[in-house]
Amino acid sequence: MxxxxxxxxxxxxxxxxxxxxxxxxxGAGERALYHALYPARGAVSSSDEFARSVGLAASPxxxxxxxxxxxxxxxxxxxxxxxxxxxxxxxxxxxxxxxxxxxxxxxxxxxxxxxxxxxxxxxxxxxxxxxxxxxxxxxxxxxxxxxxxxxxxxxxxxxxxxAPVVAPEALVVPEGLDFGRHDFGLSGEPHRWGDYAVGEVIDHVDAVTVEEAEHMLATRLWQNTAKVHFDVTQREDGKRLIYGGHVISLARSLSFNGLANAHFIAGLNAGAHVNPCFAGDTVRAWSEVLDRAETAAPSVGALRLRLVATRGAAGELRGADGKYLPEVLLDLDYWALLPR
Amino acid sequence: MxxxxxxxxxxxxxxxxxxxxxxxxxGAGERALYHALYPARGAVSSSDEFARSVGLAASPxxxxxxxxxxxxxxxxxxxxxxxxxxxxxxxxxxxxxxxxxxxxxxxxxxxxxxxxxxxxxxxxxxxxxxxxxxxxxxxxxxxxxxxxxxxxxxxxxxxxxxAPVVAPEALVVPEGLDFGRHDFGLSGEPHRWGDYAVGEVIDHVDAVTVEEAEHMLATRLWQNTAKVHFDVTQREDGKRLIYGGHVISLARSLSFNGLANAHFIAGLNAGAHVNPCFAGDTVRAWSEVLDRAETAAPSVGALRLRLVATRGAAGELRGADGKYLPEVLLDLDYWALLPR
Amino acid sequence: MxxxxxxxxxxxxxxxxxxxxxxxxxGAGERALYHALYPARGAVSSSDEFARSVGLAASPxxxxxxxxxxxxxxxxxxxxxxxxxxxxxxxxxxxxxxxxxxxxxxxxxxxxxxxxxxxxxxxxxxxxxxxxxxxxxxxxxxxxxxxxxxxxxxxxxxxxxxAPVVAPEALVVPEGLDFGRHDFGLSGEPHRWGDYAVGEVIDHVDAVTVEEAEHMLATRLWQNTAKVHFDVTQREDGKRLIYGGHVISLARSLSFNGLANAHFIAGLNAGAHVNPCFAGDTVRAWSEVLDRAETAAPSVGALRLRLVATRGAAGELRGADGKYLPEVLLDLDYWALLPR
The missing domain is CATH 3.10.129.10 (Hotdog Thioesterase)
Structure with missing residues (x-):
């Protein structure tokens, strides 16, 4: 064989x-495709100039x-x-x-x-x-x-x-990153790390109806070869299962609206692909602030966030039985870095 | 909030x-995506070599x-x-x-x-x-x-x-642009500025049937976040409204066939998104030459063009009542720069 | 006109x-799009580092x-x-x-x-x-x-x-190519040129269900303007005919699984677009080893391969009547270069 x-x-x-x-x-091609595939708008990963203004050599x-x-x-x-x-x-x-x-x-x-x-x-x-x-x-x-x-x-x-959670002390701040001169006008929102309260829930408002071509383009771009994402003969219902990472990127990009300054992901604490996502689903996202922590860099704060992708309403996660609601697609627990 | x-x-x-x-x-990624999303073929924006042959540093x-x-x-x-x-x-x-x-x-x-x-x-x-x-x-x-x-x-x-029209004297010719050695074989058509007559109507012949994934990829690439383009729950008919600029790019790209040497857009006089465009529409384009003008650069002429995107026939714009026909999507009035 | x-x-x-x-x-944009449009995974065209490890200046x-x-x-x-x-x-x-x-x-x-x-x-x-x-x-x-x-x-x-076949002596090995230090772990498969036997048939296992948006993005990217690929009004059945080259790239990319080290195409002996391909088709691929030859470079061998794209089963090409089966889309005969 x-x-x-x-x-x-x-x-x-x-x-x-x-x-x-x-x-x-x-490189440049993957960056452009990422912006075409997801509603990503973070200023650091959109602009070389902005990235330089916060101490990096270019836009990562x-x-x-x-x-x-x-x-x-x-x-x-x-x-x-x-x-x-x-x-x-x-x-x-x-x-x-x-x-x-x-x-x-x-x-x-x-x-x-x-x-x-x-x-x-x-x-x-x-x-x-x-x-x-x-x-x-x-x-x-x-x-x-x-x-x-x-x-x-x-x-x-x-x-x-x-570990149930990555310890904040273990989070790595990108070398040179200094949010001291962060331009909150250009980044899209005025909210700093200190403006977010533990327990706060943010409805990211926007939504995207997913297409087959889009999730396949994305999944192939990452050279992910799992058959269920591409081949309708793999499942009895003739559906292509959308790569869970596609839903992560969708939700994270949608979360710009309310978390525009959460420029970096520093830690991934936990994540569950709760229900399958298929083309035709209209995906929205909401976040909950789970924790806050300082980092080694004085200008950089860390927020621990629950990021939920759902076909349903913001804020709803589990039913009375404690089980995830059928509308929920993703429950992700991560650390983001923001200007303090 | x-x-x-x-x-x-x-x-x-x-x-x-x-x-x-x-x-x-x-950069390079956006350029490639533009060529994948639209049937763009202008030689100056396709080729560094061609751009250099007309006095530019590279392909803009x-x-x-x-x-x-x-x-x-x-x-x-x-x-x-x-x-x-x-x-x-x-x-x-x-x-x-x-x-x-x-x-x-x-x-x-x-x-x-x-x-x-x-x-x-x-x-x-x-x-x-x-x-x-x-x-x-x-x-x-x-x-x-x-x-x-x-x-x-x-x-x-x-x-x-x-101003109803941008005055030709106000049009800016890109610095260094010199069409003196313009290669009409490589650009795709022999037509110079002087070959177009005011009143001339050009049927651009080609057509594209539009897909949801394509207009969403494009609209996201420009970080345009208007909900109606992405979220089927925004309209009662469950349709995603296509970003008007997508139709502009489609029509302009289709106009290559007949206006291959209209390399630059220099002015936008007026524009109306006459009717909404939806996935499944087959879009074609036609142009009418509205005016001609010289520019400060001896080798560069300006054409004022009406560019129409339509689901219908070329040349048809308004009904007997003077109103736009329901097939018409876009009526754009712009100045293009061509070799004299 | x-x-x-x-x-x-x-x-x-x-x-x-x-x-x-x-x-x-x-450039970089076209490379990224190629990886998004096709399940391409060849190490030489994926990685600058890998390309350098086999003697090239960068990833072509x-x-x-x-x-x-x-x-x-x-x-x-x-x-x-x-x-x-x-x-x-x-x-x-x-x-x-x-x-x-x-x-x-x-x-x-x-x-x-x-x-x-x-x-x-x-x-x-x-x-x-x-x-x-x-x-x-x-x-x-x-x-x-x-x-x-x-x-x-x-x-x-x-x-x-x-010529029915490109003579192996006429195949050009890219300048500098030296598979002497080819890393078979990183390339994805251990198989060398010598591991393939004439007559061997390889089922490439994976399959892709094709979408309209994808083949149109690809075909436009190559600035191929044939109307039948884009305009549903061109055919009586309202279908868009998929560019034959899209099927070639699909099949060739799918053939990674079994031919991961066939890094280069050196010759095209023959090719037939046997049946039309339409969106919704689930395309799979299989290869048959037709011949083997040495090249001028001691570390580089050539395999003559039949590459078949099909909606049907691997290994099936023609019916009892000698005619291509209706499931078969492409029958391509080419030379690939592999490490010896």
Whole structure:
């Protein structure tokens, strides 16, 4: 067999490091496409001039371009036979990605646990994105439910201990970043870090009705090859399942309206793709401020935010039974960096 | 409230200058996307080599990339609560936009007039696009019908005097432009400025059936956030209204076939988005030569052109009643620069 | 008439060289769009770093970007009134296309033959793509069935002799290419040239359901103006015919899975667009190894491959009657370069 059948649960071993294929140079083209695919408007990732005014050398690529590119490379090795993407934890953005950088990924298997059904198992990996100088740009844990090849094989159990939240002290502020001369007129909103209160809920107001062509363009751009996103014959209902990361980028971009100055994503605490998203869905977003923290840089504050993508109303997440509402698509918990 | 509710009629005051948010660096990615989204084929904006052959340093971005980028920035402040985009006047392209340039916009309120209904008002703004050196690249007037917040408030009336046509002497020829060695073989057509006669009508022959994904990609690329373009829940008929500028770019690109050498847009005299455009419409274009003028550059002539986008036949614009035909989408009056 | 009506059969004369219009600079934007439009993952055209590791200065644009760009320019002169694209032969990629290069095309008429119906004729052209230094980057023969203007005119017959296969000695290995330190881990697959056996059939497994927006974005990007791709009023069934080259790129990109190390296309031996492709079709691909050859570079081997795009099953090409099956879209015969 010349083609990649993907790995099954038995094919992973604890501590193994998988070097993922196809390094990718990203640049001006990916930036333009990101702006065409998502309603992204953050001033730092839109403008070289603005980025320079806050101490950077140029406008870095959107933090989610780094995430999707690094994630996409892991798909052939991690999630080609995955039944579900179960969660994210301990994600940290370690260094901006600049136009012209070349990214590759590697993943260490840090946990394995068979499910009670005996036909699947959970695999935990810590994935690192590296640039052309071998510097880590991103680091995160995700775990997926993967099919077993045979029922009988036993695999040693190891469930990793994962921090429920990235400690604010561990967040990395991009080198040189100084919000001291941040232009709140040009960035689009006057709100500083101190203007956000824990518990505050922000309805981001705007919405996007999703098209097949758009999510496929995006998903291919990240070289994510999971068949369900592209091939209508993969599911009985003939629908293409939209890549969860597409929903993350949609929601994050929509959150500009109310969080225009949350320029950077610094940490990914947790995330759940609660319900599948399909073309034709009209996606809106709302955020809840979960926590606030100072950072090592005096001009930079961190907000811990819950970002929810939904087909329903802002502020609604779970029903009376404590379960996610069927309209909810994404529940993401992340740290953003804002001017203090 | 952290989000932008948009301005209402009462929120504008005469003489006020609004600095619009989110400067944007444009470059190779935007150029490629422009060519993917529209059937643009002008040699100057397709080829660095061709641009050099007519005296420029490199291929500038399409003049409409400048227009859309500058226009898009104004939407959150000018047209978020607009009922209609009523017109354009006195538009001038003042300087090419080069890959790597960063654009921002500012608008001066130059006119205000309540409508007889008492629920809306007309706002006139003069918008300027500026590059990273603070040089104006584009300047135009547009006026929009905006909702009032309260019925009772009275606003002083000022209707600006606007020139019906940009005077040819006021048109700016890009610095260095010299069509003396213009290669009519490579540009696609042999027609010079002198080959066009006033009154001549050109059927541009080609047509494009518009898709939802395409107009949304384009409109997002210009960071235009008007909800009606993206969200099917905004209108009772569940349709997404296509950004008028998308139709302008479609028509202008289609006009290559017959106006291949009309390389630059130098002036915008007037423009009406006559009927709404929706996905599924098959758009074609025709032009009428309205006037001819010399410019300060001996090798460069100006043509005043009516550019019509329509779902109907070329040459047909108004019915017996003098009203625009329902098939007509756009009636644009502009100055183009051609080799003499 | 200011617009281009296209040429008819009588408008071609043997030996004539047609210089096609609109040179085009390609770069980072076109590369990103290629990755968004097709599931392309070849390491050499994805990564500057990987390209350097095999002796190149940077990552060249995908060989099919060169093909489509060069081909697109010929459409207004060669195939605007074409009834069918009949075949390709003697195609050779002569030099990589680098970001920033400007391409133009010219075609020599090398064959003419009226069909028995008297209403059409076959035109053979040898098309060359040239960069800004006038160096040939690509050379191929294609022949098309073109409408006659009048029934009565007689045109001298000349049918060119075409090689059934490009001789391996004539294939050009990109200057500097050295697969000696090729990283098979990063490229995605361990298979070398020597691992492929003549007669071997590879099912590329993945599939893509095609959308209207995608094929139109692609076809416009190559400035291919044939009306049938964009305008639903062109065909009685209201369908837009997908540009055959879109299917070539889809199939070639899908073939990564099994041919990840077939980094370059060096020769095009033959090709047939067997059945039309329309939006909604789910396209898959399979390859057959037709031949193997050494090249002048010791680390580089050539594989002659049949690449089939189909809506049906892998390995199935023709029915019992010897005719192509209705599911088959493309039968392409090409030379690829791989590490030995």
């Amino acid at each position: 010349k083609t990649n059948p993907g790995r099954f649960f038995e094919d992973y071993s604890l501590g193994e490091v998988i070097r993922h294929a196809v390094p990718r140079t990203v 690529l959107d933090d989610l371009v780094a995430f999707h590119t690094v994630f996409g490379k892991t798909v052939p090795d991690i999630s080609l036979n995955a039944v579900a993407n179960l969660g994210y934890a301990e994600g940290r953005w370690l260094r901006p990605v600049w136009p012209g950088d070349t990214l590759r990924s590697e993943s260490e298997v840090i946990g394995l646990k068979e499910t009670s059904s005996g036909t699947t198992g959970v695999v935990w990996v810590r994935t690192r994105g590296l640039n052309q100088r071998g510097e880590a740009v991103l680091d995160y844990v995700r775990w997926v439910l993967v099919r077993k090849r045979w029922r009988e094989v036993e695999v040693p159990v190891h469930v990793p201990e994962l | 952290k989000t932008n509710p948009g301005r209402f009629f009462e929120d504008y005051s005469l003489g006020e200058v609004i600095r619009h948010a989110v400067p944007r660096t444009v 971005l399409d003049d409409l990339v400048a227009f859309h980028t500058v226009f898009g920035k104004t939407v959150p402040d000018i047209s978020l609560n607009a009922v209609a985009n009523l017109g354009y006047a006195e538009g001038r392209w003042l300087r090419p936009v080069w890959p790597g340039d960063t654009l921002r916009s500012e608008s001066e309120v130059i006119g205000l007039k309540e409508t007889s209904s008492g629920t809306t008002g007309v706002v006139w703004v003069r918008t300027r696009g500026l590059n990273q050196r603070g040089e104006a690249v584009l300047d135009y007037v547009r006026w929009v019908l905006v909702r009032k917040r309260w019925r009772e408030v009275e606003v002083p009336v000022h209707v600006p005097e606007l | 200011k617009t281009n009506p296209g040429r008819f059969f009588e408008d071609y004369s043997l030996g004539e060289v047609i210089r096609h219009a609109v040179p085009r600079t390609v 644009l995908d060989d099919l970007v060169a093909f489509h760009t060069v081909f697109g320019k010929t459409v207004p002169d060669i195939s605007l009134n074409a009834v069918a694209n009949l075949g390709y032969a003697e195609g050779r990629w002569l030099r990589p296309v680098w970001p920033g290069d400007t391409l133009r095309s010219e075609s020599e008429v090398i064959g003419l033959k009226e069909t028995s119906s008297g209403t059409t004729g076959v035109v053979w052209v040898r098309t060359r793509g040239l960069n800004q230094r006038g160096e040939a980057v690509l050379d191929y023969v294609r022949w098309v069935l073109v409408r006659k203007r009048w029934r009565e005119v007689e045109v001298p017959v000349h049918v060119p002799e075409l």
